[in-house]
Amino acid sequence: MLSLVEAPPVAPVLGGNPYLPHMARIVRIYPLVEDNHLFTLRFLDESLANSFRFHPGQFVMLSVPGVGEAPISISSSPSRPGVLELCIRRTGRVTNALFRLKPNEVVGLRGPYGNGFPLQRMTGQDLLIVAGGLGMAPLRSLLWYALDNRDRFREITLMCGAKTPAAMLFREELNSLVGRVDVRCLLTVDADPTGAWTNRIGLLPQLFDHFTIVPARTHAAVCGPPVVYKFVLQRLLDLGFPKDRILMSLERRMKCGVGKCGHCSVGYKYTCLHGPIFTYWDAINLPEMI
Amino acid sequence: MKVLKLPKEKLDFFAAVVQQFGEVHAPVEQDGKYVFRRLTRWSEARLDYPRTILPPKKYFLPPREALFRYQEGQGYLPCAEGLDRRIILFGLHACDVYALNILDQVFSGQYDDPYYQTRRKNTVIIGIDCAPDDHCFCRSMRADFVDRGFDLFLYDIGDYYQTLVGTALGDDMVLATAPLFEPVTQADIDEYKRRSGEKRRAFRLEVEIRDLPEIFEMEYKSGIWEELGEKCLSCGSCSVVCPTCYCYDVADGVALGARDGVRSRSWDSCLFSTHALVAGGENFRSRRSARIKFRYYHKQRGFVAEYGRPSCVGCGRCISACPVNIDISQVIHQLRGVQDAVAC
Numbered sequence: 001m002l003s004l005v006e007a008p009p010v011a012p013v014l015g016g017n018p019y020l021p022h023m024a025r026i027v028r029i030y031p032l033v034e035d036n037h038l039f040t041l042r043f044l045d046e047s048l049a050n051s052f053r054f055h056p057g058q059f060v061m062l063s064v065p066g067v068g069e070a071p072i073s074i075s076s077s078p079s080r081p082g083v084l085e086l087c088i089r090r091t092g093r094v095t096n097a098l099f100r101l102k103p104n105e106v107v108g109l110r111g112p113y114g115n116g117f118p119l120q121r122m123t124g125q126d127l128l129i130v131a132g133g134l135g136m137a138p139l140r141s142l143l144w145y146a147l148d149n150r151d152r153f154r155e156i157t158l159m160c161g162a163k164t165p166a167a168m169l170f171r172e173e174l175n176s177l178v179g180r181v182d183v184r185c186l187l188t189v190d191a192d193p194t195g196a197w198t199n200r201i202g203l204l205p206q207l208f209d210h211f212t213i214v215p216a217r218t219h220a221a222v223c224g225p226p227v228v229y230k231f232v233l234q235r236l237l238d239l240g241f242p243k244d245r246i247l248m249s250l251e252r253r254m255k256c257g258v259g260k261c262g263h264c265s266v267g268y269k270y271t272c273l274h275g276p277i278f279t280y281w282d283a284i285n286l287p288e289m290i
Numbered sequence: 291m292k293v294l295k296l297p298k299e300k301l302d303f304f305a306a307v308v309q310q311f312g313e314v315h316a317p318v319e320q321d322g323k324y325v326f327r328r329l330t331r332w333s334e335a336r337l338d339y340p341r342t343i344l345p346p347k348k349y350f351l352p353p354r355e356a357l358f359r360y361q362e363g364q365g366y367l368p369c370a371e372g373l374d375r376r377i378i379l380f381g382l383h384a385c386d387v388y389a390l391n392i393l394d395q396v397f398s399g400q401y402d403d404p405y406y407q408t409r410r411k412n413t414v415i416i417g418i419d420c421a422p423d424d425h426c427f428c429r430s431m432r433a434d435f436v437d438r439g440f441d442l443f444l445y446d447i448g449d450y451y452q453t454l455v456g457t458a459l460g461d462d463m464v465l466a467t468a469p470l471f472e473p474v475t476q477a478d479i480d481e482y483k484r485r486s487g488e489k490r491r492a493f494r495l496e497v498e499i500r501d502l503p504e505i506f507e508m509e510y511k512s513g514i515w516e517e518l519g520e521k522c523l524s525c526g527s528c529s530v531v532c533p534t535c536y537c538y539d540v541a542d543g544v545a546l547g548a549r550d551g552v553r554s555r556s557w558d559s560c561l562f563s564t565h566a567l568v569a570g571g572e573n574f575r576s577r578r579s580a581r582i583k584f585r586y587y588h589k590q591r592g593f594v595a596e597y598g599r600p601s602c603v604g605c606g607r608c609i610s611a612c613p614v615n616i617d618i619s620q621v622i623h624q625l626r627g628v629q630d631a632v633a634c
Binding site: 070266 | 404
């Protein structure tokens with residue numbers, strides 16, 4: 001029932017213990033929007049730092065010593081190895097504790113986990129990335145992977161929406177893509193209280209009015225809050241997207257990341273093993289998914 | 291597989307000899323119910339027990355266990371206390387051995403769980419056959435017999451236990467007591483088969499699981515789930531006593547004022563309201579009806595897709611344990627549109 005997803009890199013298991021976090025240093029903390037920072041991390045172990053491989057769409061389990069562990073998607077691209085960038089919102093116990101840490105302090109990391117985006121299937125095709133709200137966190141990895149490997153994709157389109165300019169993750173970075181000829185970067189905000197926003201104002205799905213797309217040769221990667229899924233998915237279906245060409249990144253409670261603890265199951269699949277990237281076809285076949 | 295027989299009157303002698311292979315744990319009577327625990331003397335063992343309160347999973351996935359110690363400057367250090375204990379679990383029923391085989395699959399695969407696997411390696415399993423009671427439906431779940439996952443399995447054939455030797459370790463135990471075991475005769479085999487047929491006919495509870503996954507798909511929106519949600523207390527008793535429920539929670543503990551801590555895991559249940567709650571407040575199964583449906587769905591449908599069979603083994607513990615008398619066999623009958631639960 002589920003479409004085949006190529007094998008992503010598997011977490012290195014040290015000492016035969018898949019739950020063992022490897023220590024990593026906080027290299028940089030960069031505030032993106034309110035309560036949302038970009039943490040740059042590097043493994044203390046030099047060889048692990050240099051050999052760590054992952055696919056866009058995979059995630060890691062982040063430990064704050066003495067507090068706990070939480071699943072976090074990787075926001076940096078595998079084409080830029082050496083460090084990991086995690087875009088983290090202060091929202092739970094672990095992330096609140098993380099926000100109290102300072103650069104040069106140490107956290108635990110293990111992974112990468114999950115399937116990641118089906119890169120082999122997406123290669124040579126058009127790529128449409130649709131991010132709403134915090135959805136850019138996992139999609140940024142795919143975006144930069146595609147831009148760093150530009151010859152492996154045909155047309156690349158990025159649609160990103162936020163409530164206000166101040167709420168848009170990676171605002172400066174995405175702004176710098178506007179006008180580039182090798183990527184169609186469409187940014188929109190629901191409202192612009194500052195008056196300084198030079199991009200579009202309007203709801204995310206309205207961006208579909210500004211370009212044409214060929215669903216048969218495109219993969220759409222979508223991530224955002226439920227309202228984004230609701231309207232964007234409908235729009236993609238209206239455009240004629242096959243259901244297995246719509247890729248979504250899901251969030252679930254996770255305690256292990258390796259298919260044991262049971263928390264992230266949707267229907268009969270584990271988000272940590274079979275996801276977090278699911279096709280829309282998976283979604284309508286697995287109960288409670290969206 | 292090696293097949294031998296052990297005279298019944300020699301069982302206590304056999305039990306005394308196998309002590310050299312580890313601590314002997316067996317079902318023991320406690321307040322009219324039965325529990326697996328370490329024997330202080332062999333006469334405590336009650337091998338004719340119906341079922342224990344907790345299944346043997348407690349030996350492999352303890353209710354609570356430390357995974358790591360965290361020490362500043364040293365990172366996470368795996369805990370290994372107790373993993374090297376050599377335990378002999380004496381008197382497991384086929385359904386419970388079957389359940390361990392299912393847990394083996396969950397705790398292996400792409401990522402081996404070293405805690406579970408080490409305990410499993412260090413534990414000897416000696417199975418024993420049993421007679422079904424009113425809550426047993428292992429036959430329906432194809433778990434009334436088990437062909438692996440044990441070191442020895444004893445079948446009552448009257449004056450003897452006909453013994454299947456499942457592993458090299460089991461064989462060592464037989465050899466350590468070599469004069470006790472005898473070759474089986476055709477008459478012993480015939481007696482085994484006669485009793486096997488008798489056991490088959492003794493089941494009073496039956497469910498049909500053949501196209502149950504399909505029926506679960508079709509009845510996903512059935513009103514039955516709402517009714518169950520109204521009744522269910524979300525107490526999680528069924529998960530605790532289930533031999534194949536393995537969901538666990540992980541929590542870090544740290545001493546006040548200290549920077550060192552312990553990461554431990556403990557049994558969890560998909561019936562608890564926080565099971566699918568994520569940071570930020572979204573809860574994917576906030577309703578009780580959604581949670582109890584999920585539990586049945588995962589066992590009877592999800593496992594079939596993932597592992598080729600349901601994870602339920604029909605041990606009947608959840609039926610015994612539910613404080614509001616939710617009965618899985620009744621639920622399945624209701625979904626199938628069969629009124630009478632006792633359908634044999």
